[in-house]
C-alpha cells in the first residue's frame with residue numbers, strides 16, 4: 048500500500064517536476080497566453096501539494112481525467128486495453144518458458160556440450176537482438192515473403208463465447224518473447240549447473256535413486272525456486288516491451304495506447320496508462336513474492 | 350572369514366586444468382562383516398575420495414578410477430568398480446549407504462525429511478507410499494527423533510544439527526544395508542551431540558549387524574569405537590591394524606606422529622591434534638617414493654627412491670615403511 | 684575447503700592469475716588482464732567490436748562516403764549493393780529521400796556512443812556516490828535512499844522512460860539526462876551491496892579501528908574494491924542504454940528526427956517496411972552488433988573481475 052502511494056506520488060512528481068505537463072498538451076505553435084490559459088483551466092498553477100491531494104482524491108475515485116483525443120474518461124480506455132496486453136505478454140511468457148527453460152535445463156545438465164552452447168548462445172541472442180527490430184524482421188520474412196501470418200492486428204475467433212486470438216498472435220508474441228527466452232535459458236542453465244554440484248545431489252545418487260527422480264525431486268525442484276522470481280521480473284519486462292511490439296503489430300493493448308497517447312500529446316491518457324502499467328507490474332511483484340513464499344519451505348516457516 | 354568388501358589397487362585421479370591430481374594411490378583394504386573400520390588421516394589425505402570412488406559418486410567427466418572393489422554377501426559377489434551407473438543403483442543406498450559430514454547440505458532443502466526417507470524404501474524395497482511412510486516413522490523413532498509423526502513432514506532446515514544427522518542416519522539405514530560408510534559425520538557437531546551420535550551409531554551397528562567404515566580425523570574417538578584402523582596419508586593407506594595394536598605399537602612414522610598428538614584425558618578439550626611439522630604432499634605428481642618422506646624424521650636414502658611395499662608386521666597389521674620403528678633401524682630387506 | 688586448496692595451487696602454477704596482494708603494480712595488473720583477454724577470444728572480440736564503434740563515432744566524417752543528411756531524390760530507394768539494382772555508390776542502399784544508409788549508420792554510432800557513454804558516466808558517478816553514502820552511513824539515510832531506489836526499480840523501466848521522454852521532448856541532452864538519472868538506482872544498489880559486503884568482512888571496521896579517516900577509508904579501502912563490479916555493470920548498462928535509446932528513437936522520442944540515429948532510421952524504415960525493407964534491416968544490424976560486442980566483453984569482464992570466478996577459470 049505504501050508502495051502504491053509511493054508510485055502514485057512518483058508518477059505525479061515526475062509529471063510535474065521533469066517538465067511542464069502543459070507543454071506536452073499544446074501544439075508547438077501555441078502562444079504563451081494560450082498555454083497560460085490551459086494551465087489555469089487544468090489547475091496546474093496551484094501549489095504542488097494541493098495538486099497532489101487533488102490528484103489523489105480523484106485517483107481513488109477512479110478519475111484520471113479525460114482523454115482529449117477520445118473524449119472519454121482515461122481510466123475506461125486503459126482498462127479496456129489491459130486484457131489484450133496481458134494476453135500478448137502471457138503468450139510470450141509461455142513461449143519463453145517452453146523454449147528457454149527447456150534449453151536451459153538441457154544445457155545445464157550437459158555442460159560443455161552442443162546443448163550447453165545452444166543455451167548460452169540463446170541467452171546472448173536474446174540480449175543482442177532488440178525487440179522492435181525483431182518485430183520488423185519477422186514481418187518482412189513471415190508476413191511479406193512467406194505470407195504465413197498477417198502483418199498486423201489482432202484477429203479473433205469465438206470459442207465458448209470468448210474472443211480468442213488466432214494465429215495473428217504468434218509473430219508479436221514470438222518477437223516479444225525472444226529476450227525473455229534468452230534470459231530464462233541463461234538463468235536456468237546456471238541454476239541447474241549450480242544445483243548439480245550441491246551435496247544433496249550426491250546424497251541422492253548415493254541413495255541409488257533413478258535419474259528421473261534425481262532430476263524431478265532434487266535438481267529441478269531446487270532450480271525452480273530462483274527461477275520464479277526471474278519469471279516475475281520477466282513478465283514485467285514483457286509488459287513494458289509491448290510498447291514496441293503492440294505499436295509494430297497494431298495490437299490493441301496498453302503499449303499501443305501509450306505510444307499513441309504520447310504521439311498525440313494526450314496528457315491524461317499518458318498519465319493513466321503509465322500509472323496502470325506500473326500498477327500491474329507492482330501487483331506482479333507482490334504475486335511473485337507470494338508464490339516464492341509458497342514454494343520455498345525455507346521462507347515459508349521463517 | 351570372507352571380507353564383505355575387498356578393495357584392491359584402488360587408484361583415483363582427477364584431471365584438472367593444471368594437470369592430474371593423484372588423490373588415491375594403490376589402496377588395498379578389506380572390510381569384514383559386522384566390524385567397524387576407522388579411517389583416519391588429515392584433511393586432504395583422500396579419505397572421502399576413496400569412499401566416493403567405491404560408489405561411483407565422483408564427477409564422471411573429470412575423475413578416473415581404477416582397481417577392484419569386490420562386494421560379497423549373501424547371494425551377491427560383484428566388483429563395484431565394474432558396474433554401470435544403473436547397476437550400481439541397485440547397491441547404493443540399499444546394500445551400501447553413505448552419510449556425510451554436513452547434514453544440512455546433504456539433505457534436499459525443498460522436500461520433507463520424511464519423503465527423503467521414504468523414497469529409498471520405495472526405490473529399493475518396492476514399498477507403496479503408505480507402507481513406506483509407516484516404516485519411515487519407525488526409522489525416525491529408531492534414530493531417536495521424538496514425535497516422528499510431526500517430524501516426518503518437517504523440512505531439513507527446521508531440524509537442529511544433531512537431528513539432521515540422525516535423519517541422515519535414518520535414511521542410510523532404511524534398507525538395512527550391509528555396509529554403512531560414515532564420512533566424518535560428527536565433525537560439524539557440538540561435543541555433546543557428537544557423543545550422542547557416536548552412541549547411536551554403535552547401537553545401530555550392533556542391532557543391524559552392519560559393517561561400518563567410520564572416517565574421522567579425531568583419533569580420540571577411534572579407540573572406543575573401532576575394531577580396526579586404516580591410516581591414510583597423501584592418498585595412500587600407510588598403515589592398517591587392529592585398534593589396540595595400532596595404539597600400542599604403531600609402525601608407521603606418520604601414525605606415530607598422529608598418536609603423539611592425541612590429547613590425553615588431562616587436556617581433553619584441545620581439539621587440534623595433528624602437530625607434525627610440514628605440510629601435506631603435493632598431489633600433482635604420481636608418487637614415485639614414500640609420500641611422507643618430506644616430513645618423516647626417520648627418512649633415509651631408499652625412502653626417496655621407491656614406494657615401500659605393504660610390510661606385514663603381525664597378523665592383520667600392515668605398514669608401508671622402510672624403517673623398522675620397533676628396532677629403530679632400517680628394515681633388513683631394504 | 685580442501686578442494687579449494689587444490690584449485691588455488693593449480694592456478695598459481697599456471698602463473699596467470701592475478702593475486703589479491705596489494706603490492707602488484709598497476710602495470711603488472713594490466714599485463715595480466717591483457718593476457719587473460721588474449722586467452723579468452725570472445726572477450727577480445729567484444730572489445731574489438733566496441734573499439735571499432737568508438738572509432739567510427741569519432742571519425743564518422745572521414746569514414747562515411749556521403750553526407751548523411753544530403754537528400755537526393757533521383758538516387759532515392761536504391762537497394763543495397765548485392766540486391767538487384769544496387770550500386771557501388773551506395774553499398775547499403777538509400778532511403779526514401781535518397782540519403783546514403785551506410786553513412787547514416789556510421790553517423791548513428793555518434794548518438795549511440797554518446798548516449799551510452801555519457802549516460803553511464805553520469806549514472807555511475809552519481810550512483811556510486813549515493814550508494815557509498817547509503818552503505819557507509821547506514822541508518823535512516825540508508826533506509827530513505829534504499830526505499831526510493833527500490834521504488835524506482837520496481838517501476839516498469841521502459842514505460843517510465845517513455846513517459847519522461849514524452850514530457851521533456853526530443854533532444855540529445857534530454858536523452859542523456861534521462862538515462863543518466865533513471866539508471867542511478869542500479870548503481871546505487873550494487874555499490875551499497877559491495878560496501879555492506881566489505882563491512883561484513885570486517886574491512887571497514889579494521890581500518891576504522893586503526894584510526895583512519897573516513898576519506899582515506901573510502902578512497903583507499905572501499906573504492907578499489909568497488910571498481911571491478913561497477914565497471915562490469917557499466918558495460919552491461921551501456922549496452923542496455925544504447926538499446927533503449929534506439930527504442931526511444933523508434934517511438935520518435937529520442938533525438939530530433941533530423942539527426943541520423945539508429946532508432947530514428949528504424950522509425951523511418953518502419954513506414955516503408957513493405958516496400959524498402961533494407962531501410963529497417965541495416966540500422967538494426969548495427970544495434971545487434973553493438974549489443975553482441977558489449978555483452979561478450981561484459982561477460983568476460985564479469986568473469987575476470989569476480990575473484991571467485993577467477994579462481995575457477997582455467
Ligand SMILES: Nc1ncnc2c1ncn2[C@@H]1O[C@H](COP(=O)(O)OP(=O)(O)O)[C@@H](O)[C@H]1O
Nearest residue numbers: 363370372392393394395396397398685686689
Ligand atoms: N573433484 C575434484 N577435483 C580435483 N581434485 C579433487 C576433487 N575432489 C577431491 N580432490 C582432491 O583430492 C584430495 C583428497 O581429498 P579428500 O578425499 O576430500 O580428502 P579428505 O576427505 O581426506 O579430507 C584433495 O587434495 C583434494 O584437493
Ligand SMILES: [Mg+2]
Nearest residue numbers: 396397398532
Ligand atoms: Mg573428507
